[in-house]
Structure formats: C-alpha cells, structure tokens
Amino acid sequence: xxxxxxxxxxxxxxxxxxxxxxxxxxxxxxxxxxxxxxxxxxxxxxxxxxxxxxxxxxxxxxxxxxxxxxxxxxxxxxxxxxxxxxxxxxxxxxxxxxxxxxxxxxxxxxxxxxxxxxxxxxxxxxxxxxxxxxxxxxxxxxxxxxxxxxxxxxxxxxxxxxxxxxxxxxxxxxxxxxxxxxxxxxxxxxxxxxxxxxxxxxxxxx
Amino acid sequence: xxxxxxxxxxxxxxxxxxxxxxxxxxxxxxxxxxxxxxxxxxxxxxxxxxxxxxxxxxxxxxxxxxxxxxxxxxxxxxxxxxxxxxxxxxxxxxxxxxxxxxxxxxxxxxxxxxxxxxxxxxxxxxxxxxxxxxxxxxxxxxxxxxxxxxxxxxxxxxxxxxxxxxxxxxxxxxxxxxxxxxxxxxxxxxxxxxxxxxxxxxxxx
Numbered sequence: 520x521x522x523x524x525x526x527x528x529x530x531x532x533x534x535x536x537x538x539x540x541x542x543x544x545x546x547x548x549x550x551x552x553x554x555x556x557x558x559x560x561x562x563x564x565x566x567x568x569x570x571x572x573x574x575x576x577x578x579x580x581x582x583x584x585x586x587x588x589x590x591x592x593x594x595x596x597x598x599x600x601x602x603x604x605x606x607x608x609x610x611x612x613x614x615x616x617x618x619x620x621x622x623x624x625x626x627x628x629x630x631x632x633x634x635x636x637x638x639x640x641x642x643x644x645x646x647x648x649x650x651x652x653x654x655x656x657x658x659x660x661x662x663x664x665x666x667x668x669x670x671x672x673x674x675x676x677x678x679x680x681x682x683x684x685x686x687x688x689x690x691x692x693x694x695x696x697x698x699x700x701x702x703x704x705x706x707x708x709x710x711x712x713x714x715x716x717x718x719x720x721x722x723x724x725x
Numbered sequence: 726x727x728x729x730x731x732x733x734x735x736x737x738x739x740x741x742x743x744x745x746x747x748x749x750x751x752x753x754x755x756x757x758x759x760x761x762x763x764x765x766x767x768x769x770x771x772x773x774x775x776x777x778x779x780x781x782x783x784x785x786x787x788x789x790x791x792x793x794x795x796x797x798x799x800x801x802x803x804x805x806x807x808x809x810x811x812x813x814x815x816x817x818x819x820x821x822x823x824x825x826x827x828x829x830x831x832x833x834x835x836x837x838x839x840x841x842x843x844x845x846x847x848x849x850x851x852x853x854x855x856x857x858x859x860x861x862x863x864x865x866x867x868x869x870x871x872x873x874x875x876x877x878x879x880x881x882x883x884x885x886x887x888x889x890x891x892x893x894x895x896x897x898x899x900x901x902x903x904x905x906x907x908x909x910x911x912x913x914x915x916x917x918x919x920x921x922x923x924x925x926x927x928x929x930x
Contacts (some may be wrong), residue, residue: 575825583827601855625904725806
C-alpha cells in the first residue's frame with residue numbers, strides 16, 4: 520500500500536501533468552509527431568544587424584521608456600542594453616548560452632527579482648533554436664512545446680512565421696511574447712505582457 | 726618606402742590637433758563663456774545625437790530641437806526617429822513620450838540631479854563654478870574643448886568624462902558624455918539662434 524506522502528506526490532504529479540498538457544487542447548490544437556526539421560526564432564539571429572527598439576515599459580502603474588538594443592555577437596552570444604533616450608545606460612547584460620552576465624545596472628534596478636525576470640524574458644527573445652519536445656497542429660498553425668531555464672513555453676507559428684511565444688504554468692498563460700509587422704526575419708513590433716504582475720513592455724523598431 | 730616616417734607624422738598631427746591651453750587662455754575662455762551666458766536670454770538650436778556602443782556596427786542616431794529660456798528652462802525635443810520631449814524646470818523633469826505625459830522628481834535622485842546639471846550646462850557651457858569636477862582645457866584650431874571629470878565615485882561610474890566643445894564665439898557646438906566603458910553619447914548642435922523670442926508655451930508640459 521502506498522504511504523500518504525507517496526500518494527499525495529502521485530496525485531500532485533498527475534494534476535500537474537494534466538494541467539500542463541491541457542494548454543494546446545484548450546487552444547484547439549491536436550498533437551502530431553515532431554518532424555525532423557523544426558522551426559525557430561529568427562528575430563535576433565543576424566550578427567550583421569543592430570537591433571534597436573524604442574521601449575515603452577509599464578510596471579506597477581509607473582511608465583518609462585528608453586531604447587532597447589540587442590546585438591548577436593556570436594553563436595548563442597548576445598548583448599542586451601537599455602538606455603534612456605538621452606543615451607544613459609540603464610542596464611547592460613550579456614548572455615552566453617544560459618550564462619547571464621550583468622555588465623552594468625542602475626542601482627535602483629539592481630534587484631534580484633527584477634534581474635531574474637529580465638533574464639527569463641530576454642532568454643526567450645534571443646533563443647534561436649529551442650529543443651521542442653512536442654508539437655501540435657490546427658489548420659495551418661503550429662504549436663511547439665519546449666523548456667527554457669526550467670519554464671514551459673509554447674511557440675505559435677502561422678505557416679512558417681513565429682507569431683507568439685507563451686510561457687505556461689498549470690495550463691495558464693503567464694507571459695505572452697507577441698511578434699508583429701514581420702518582414703525579412705525582423706519583427707517591427709514586439710509586446711511582452713505578463714499576466715501575473717502588472718508589467719508590459721512594448722517594443723517598436725527604429 | 727618605410728611606413729615609419731608616415732606613422733611619426735600622423736602621431737605628430739594627432740598630438741598637435743588637440744593642445745592643452747595654458748592658464749591664461751583657459752581664464753579667457755571662462756570669461757567669454759560666462760559673459761555670453763549672462764547676455765543669453767533664449768537659445769533655440771537643432772541637434773543630432775550619436776549614441777556609440779562599441780559592440781554595434783553603427784551609432785544610433787536621433788535628432789531634434791533644443792530650447793533654452795533664462796534662467797533655467799530647458800527643453801530637449803527629439804523628433805526623429807521618435808517623438809519624445811523632456812522639459813527641465815526646477816527639480817522636476819517633465820516627459821512627453823508620444824503624447825503620454827509623465828513627471829519625475831529629479832531632486833530626490835543624486836544621479837539624475839548631476840545628469841541634469843550636465844544637461845543644463847550643455848546649453849550655455851557655464852559649468853566652471855563647481856568643485857564637483859576636475860577640469861582640463863584643450864584647443865583645436867578655432868575650437869575649444871573643456872573636459873569635466875566627476876570627482877564623485879558613484880557618478881563617475883556612469884560618466885567618466887563630459888566634454889563641451891565651444892566655437893570661437895564661446896557658443897557650445899557639441900557635447901560628449903563618455904562612460905567608463907569608453908562608449909559615449911555625442912550631441913552636435915547646429916542652426917543656433919540666440920535671444921530670439923521664445924514663447925512660454927514651448928515649455929508647457
């Protein structure tokens with residue numbers, strides 16, 4: 520006979536798995552076999568490009584803006600800098616694979632919670648070829664499941680175009696990354712909307 | 726032909742291009758800048774801003790208009806490639822971000838306060854009466870360049886040097902804010918108009 524903790528663990532795991540698995544179903548997608556060729560995120564993948572976006576950030580009823588600058592420096596190596604319009608650096612991060620380095624940050628922003636949150640969000644933006652574990656289909660739309668920094672994400676494609684990345688927890692959308700105005704592997708607008716905390720970032724390409 | 730003499734010549738040209746001023750030349754410049762600042766009621770000017778980050782292929786360029794009304798109203802209005810205006814009045818920074826209005830008390834933040842001082846100084850160039858900077862003076866042709874190095878350890882983590890470049894009439898023609906990483910923001914002014922009528926409406930948030 521199973522002990523109580525074991526039974527509790529089994530039930531919890533079952534509930535957790537059931538909840539996680541339900542997101543594509545809720546969206547009306549059906550599971551299909553993963554194909555060998557998998558799509559990716561091409562929006563920050565060109566080392567010859569300077570990706571410069573005007574950023575509007577709304578957080579806890581405060582609004583501020585600046586310029587978000589992303590540059591791919593090499594394979595799985597990106598630099599991410601936020602400056603004010605007048606050029607002062609607010610933060611300067613460097614990502615090499617999963618390693619996240621803070622080159623500079625304004626003391627007011629130097630909080631672990633904020634840096635963790637930014638690390639997760641930027642990792643989603645710059646990861647080009649996530650390893651997908653399952654795939655789903657609905658007409659000409661595809662949904663691919665993966666894990667980044669131990670969080671579950673679904674990549675939503677229309678045809679070959681990545682339109683949305685969603686972080687999902689317990690079957691619910693936690694963070695939405697929306698790409699629009701897509702041309703030549705560049706997204707003119709990107710929105711990052713958090714459901715759990717009042718944080719929304721709108722990026723407009725300059 | 727050996728490249729060595731050419732290299733020596735270039736080094737020579739570079740070191741002659743910018744020469745340190747002597748004490749009396751520096752005093753003359755200070756007097757000229759101060760007396761111009763005292764007689765300046767209004768300034769309007771175009772500007773082009775170049776943000777240089779070493780890892781980028783190109784500098785990030787933006788442009789707009791600068792307005793100043795004595796004694797202490799300053800407005801930076803970016804027009805291209807985005808609409809963004811900042812008005813500095815007393816200890817408050819009023820922001821208009823494409824119609825979204827906001828205000829920030831910069832008196833409470835030492836870093837912003839010091840940046841604000843530099844921004845105000847960018848207009849008239851009069852930043853001499855302060856013990857917050859180590860100051861050095863250079864000349865290059867008809868232009869004069871004054872370099873301000875913050876003494877405060879915290880501030881110098883953000884701004885290592887602040888350069889103001891003056892023309893022959895002691896007007897500010899460019900400023901350069903250099904970060905410890907050697908990345909910099911370079912702002913070049915043009916089409917400067919002094920003491921023309923500038924309605925108060927320009928500075929209304």
